[in-house]
Amino acid sequence: MEARSRSPRWMDAGAADGVCASLTRSSRRGRGPAQMGPAARERADRSAGSPRGARGGAARPPGRPRTTPGRAPLPLRQSPTLTMNDDDLRRALALIDERRFAEAIDLAADAATFSPIDYPVLPTEFDDAPSSVARALALQWCLQDQQVVDLLEPVVEATPDQALAWLVLGTAWFWRIGTDDARPGRALECMQRAAELAPEDPFAASGLGLAQAVEGRRKAALVAFERAAALAPDSWLHAQRLAEHLAAAGKTGRAREWAARSTELAAGRSSGWLLLGQLLAETEERAEALECFDRALAIDPSSSEALEGKVELLRQDPDAESQRALVEALRDLLDRLPEHQQHFHDDRWRLLGRAHEALGEEAEARAAFDRAEELATRSLAEQERKEAFRSFWTSIRKGDRAGVDAGLAAAFDLAEHDPTGDRDPVHAAVRSSKGKTAIVDLLIAHGLPVDRPDGTGQTPLMSAASKGYATLVERLLSAGANPSHRDRSGGSALHLAARAGKRSACVALLEGGADPSILDGRGKTPQELAEGAGRKALAKLLGT
The missing domain is CATH 1.25.40 (Serine Threonine Protein Phosphatase 5, Tetratricopeptide repeat)
Incomplete structure (x- = not known):
């Protein structure tokens, strides 16, 4: 598979910066900001130093490296988002359906705000790749994880020698880490296979290291990151990622060397100067650390992390x-x-x-x-309120009726989203593993809304339908849930149930008034999705 003539876009947003990238056979060198367009480079540099707290994660102590020595960075599943509006997302999915994969990827890549050191970001190249792999690549750029898994698991089983297929599939499973649909170890399996098929590609080595780090295999991850840096000695990306993980392993001296190298290779990136300043502050080289923080702030004046580091250093000096x-x-x-x-x-x-x-x-x-x-x-008052709120959410997930009763009697706003990144109370109850029906009934009886959409536009009914929870589908419909509601991709609850092959949920939806002729964002009916998934009996049911 040869690389396309146009260069991939590299995204960088927030406290975690880095990329797991192209596994094309021709990709033997590092790629980074030199290949960015001016607007993309400006966006990446502007966002690279933004505080982690702004993205939903916990801010780390000022003046300290992004990771704690001895602890590898873990992904923040709630962070990745697309800035595309619903119409653009539907347009991208429609382009995919028309096999215009490059255009769909361009649209999604321009809108992506997710970051690269804690998350893989895929290549834009797919020349000579099978249509199914190209389609999956474009779908993953649109963060359609489930569709990618459904599409590529059979592909890698039938033709296990496609590096790009393994990378895209590994990325889909990687995004699912920490969710109810996670499959432990699968992302690592896929990345290992991709790296075996592309042993000389620095991005393959780096991607493998990322998956190993998340699985807690820190020593192996460091070996992989060091190999990536050796294969691409002129890549700021691999230098900075190696520096991050060396810092996590407590190897401050070597981390500082590689952080300095990343600033040499990309002097206009605030995140490199920020990391170098944090490492210099650890070794009490105050003047040099202050200079690095000032450089980071000159590039990105909004970097609160650089400002925090500067504050920590200045407070140690008593002179006026x-x-x-x-x-x-x-x-x-x-x-x-x-x-x-x-x-x-x-x-x-x-x-x-x-x-x-x-x-x-x-x-x-x-x-x-x-x-x-x-x-x-x-x-203090806020901490007490959050503890009560957290206990309420824990009770929902455990199916603890008494705990949910206590939460419903409390004074906090039940419409608030789960502080750990889940959805509203009814949505969380639908997705929980225990006490689903009883807890959902209790929440509905208390008057909580049943149609509150999550960030993807999916309602509790849609979650229940996709998992085949027919009893919950019936409960939600009887409580007034809208069977015709569409998510951001234009799909309805019936589309989700049909694609997943959940016959009982489909029956409940049809009996509850769902329209089997409704089209999703790609112009597909539920029947067509069932046929595409090989569910002939279900397709026949939906067509009657």
Whole structure:
């Protein structure tokens, strides 16, 4: 399979930056920002230093590397998103259905905001690839994991020598890590096979390392990342990824060398300077670390992580010049925080108060200390509320009726989404492994909405239908769930049940008023999806 003449786009958004990329036979060299278009490069550099907290994950201690020594980075499943609106997503899926795969990938790649060091990002090349593999590649760019798994599992079983097929399938399983539909170890199996088929490709080695790291095989992952860096010595991407994982393994000295190498190769990337600054701060090279944080901020003024690192270094120096710089940095940092996040940073207000005290500014110091006390009180109340909320969600997942009853009697907003990244209460109950029907009945009786869509536009009814939970389908329909609701790809509950071969769920939907002639975003009826999945009896039922 030869590479396309156009270059792949590399995405980079947020606290995790890196790419698992092309496994084409002709790909023997690193590719990175030099191949980006100006707009894509600007977007990547702008986002590379953004705080992890902004993406839903926990922010790490300031001035520290992204990963904790001895602990490999794990993926944040809730982070990946597409910025495409519903119409563009349907357009991309329609292009795939018309076999215009390159155009669909272009559309999705331009809209993607997911990041590369914790997540694989696929190539855009697919010349000479079988149609099924090209289709799967385009679908995965649109984050249609289940369709990719359904399409490629039979392909790799029938023709197990296609590197790209294994990579795309491995990526689909990788995105599913941490979800109810995860298949432990499958992503690693696929990435291992891909690496065997493309042993000289640095991205194959890097992708294997990523899968190994997630499985906790840290030593093997480091070997893979080192091989990737050796195969592509001029790639900032592999240098920075190796530096990240060396830091995770506590090998600060070598991590610093590779982080420095990544800044040499891509001096305009804020994430490289941020990582180098964090590593220099660990070895107490304060002046050099401050310079790196300043470089990162010059490239990306919105990088709160770089600002946090700078604050940590400045607070250690008692001289007046450093204390004045500390005041300015803290004011800048606190001004960026939205009001609802302020209570997490009472310690920063106390630090600001001490800096003002050191400068003899008593009024400013007292105002900062008062603000810190106010926020600490709010923080305690917020922690208690979150603990009650977390207990409620745990009770839903465990099928604990008493715990759910207690949560329903509490004063917090039940319409809030699960803090761990799941969906609303009814959706979580549908997806739980215990007490499904009883808990769903309890939530419905309490008046909770049954048609609240998740980020993909799917409702609880659609989740129940896709899993074949016919009893839950009946309960939700009787509670007023809309059988004609469509998700972002244009599919209905009946489409999902038909594609998954869930006959009992299809029957319940048809009896509940679902329209078997409705078309999804690609112009397919439920019957056609069942036929495509080899479910002839079900297709016959849907066609009557």
